[in-house]
Amino acid sequence: MAGLLRQCLRHTPKALPRSLALGYWHKHVLHVPSQAACAGAGRNLSGPGRLDKGVVRGHSIMPSQPAVDEGWDALLGSFSNLLGEVDEAGVATLTLNRPKQLNALNSELMGELVAACQYLDRKHPSARVIIVTGSGSKAFAAGADIKEMSSVTYSEAYNKGLLDGWETLRTIRKPIIAAVNGFALGGGCELAMLADIIIAADSASFGQPEINLGVLPGMGGTQRLTRAVGKSRAMELVLTGDRLSAAEAVSLGLASRAVPAAELMETTQKLARRIAAASLPVAAKAKECVNQAYEMTLAEGVRFEKREFWSCFALADQKEGMAAFIEKRTPVFGDS
Incomplete structure (x- = not known):
């Protein structure tokens, strides 16, 4: 195999960097044990307009457009509150899209986000990393939809498993990055903590203000926040409803880093592409x-x-x- 790869590299166009050539030959030609095949593929690579239309994902030559997946397109078309896309590097971006409600997490949005993550994790042909963010600059998610929850009775909450669906995100095997813009309060903070990495805009704020509504966190806030920032600080935040700034979230270990708001998505996508290049x-x-x-x-x-x-x-x-x-x-x- 190594010998054939070296043979292929001898037929690589000089304009193609060696690291990129390795990715191309390994993916497309290595199964063909002939010098002619290598030379032929080399000619295909060096044809008019071939290289300048390609893009790089980590260490491999990838097409300028991601693979078409009709199932994914159909799923996105069925959503009312969630936007989604997958780029050529395999980075999927899911955007909570209820800006007038500050991306409040109602049951419909929960179902859409969980369904999208499950599809990207198990069925999508090229998705490798998932970014979750919120539409607009004001909020990642300002919490659960209070209007939807206000009339729920105890028996309904218990029998229907109110908010149970969010725990499904724990089963997603591909890395999830939360790009937090603006408010991440209540359920929004809990959703961010369900991600594997949190990147925060410098304008972001985190908190569990449920106590001001006569309830307590119900999506893991008392558990994950305590593990992230320690018992004393978590207890203060849960009992007062106070907020953490992005800088405080980073200093306490809740977020990985804080960046200027204008650079949030660029920074998060750059990180996601680095992770996407891994096995x-x-x-x-x-x-x-x-x-x-x-x-x-x-x-x-x-x-x-x-x-x-x-x-x-x-x-x-x-x-x-x-x-x-x-x-x-x-x-x-x-x-x-």
């Missing part, structure tokens, strides 16, 4: 291991991590990644 199964394993740190003792977590580490040696991506390191080249992961 998909290894990224999923790494995500699961980090999340298990919240669920297990240290000894249990280390055992879990060790088994997942060992399991990586069953993957072709482990062989490719280590070979690339030894050979001082960019790895070309096949997600297997």
Whole structure:
């Protein structure tokens, strides 16, 4: 295989960087054991207008347009409160789209977001990382839809499992990044904490003000906030309804970083593309291991991590990644 790859590289157009050529040959030609095939594909790459129409995803040549998925398009067409797109790098962006209600999280929006994440995780042919953000500059999500909840009785809340659907996001294997613009309050803060990474605009604010409504957080706020910022600070925030600024959220470990609001999506997409370049199964394993740190003792977590580490040696991506390191080249992961 290595010999054939070197043979292919000799037929690569000089204008194509070696790291990009590796991705192309590995993906499209490596299964053809002939010099003629390599040379033919080289001519295809160097044809008029070929290279300047391509774009790069991590270390591979990708088409300038993402793969068409009719199922995904149909799903998006059925939504009323959620916008979605997947770019050529495999970065999916889901936008909560109820700007007049400050993207308040009603049951319909919850169902749409969960359905979109599940589809992107299990069925979409090219999605690798998911970004969740809010429309407009005022709010990521200002909380649950109070008008929808105000008349609910205890028996209805219990029997229907009020807000249960959000926990489904914990089963998503692909990394989720919350790009928080403006208010992330109540359910909005809890939704952000369901993501794997939070990037905050410098104008963002976080809080659990449910106590002012005569209720307490119901989407994991008392649990995840405590794990993120510690008992004392979480207790103060939950009992007073006070807010954290973006800078405070970063200093306490709730958010990964704060950036100027105008740079929020650019920064988040850049991070997402870096993650998208990794091996998909290894990224999923790494995500699961980090999340298990919240669920297990240290000894249990280390055992879990060790088994997942060992399991990586069953993957072709482990062989490719280590070979690339030894050979001082960019790895070309096949997600297997």
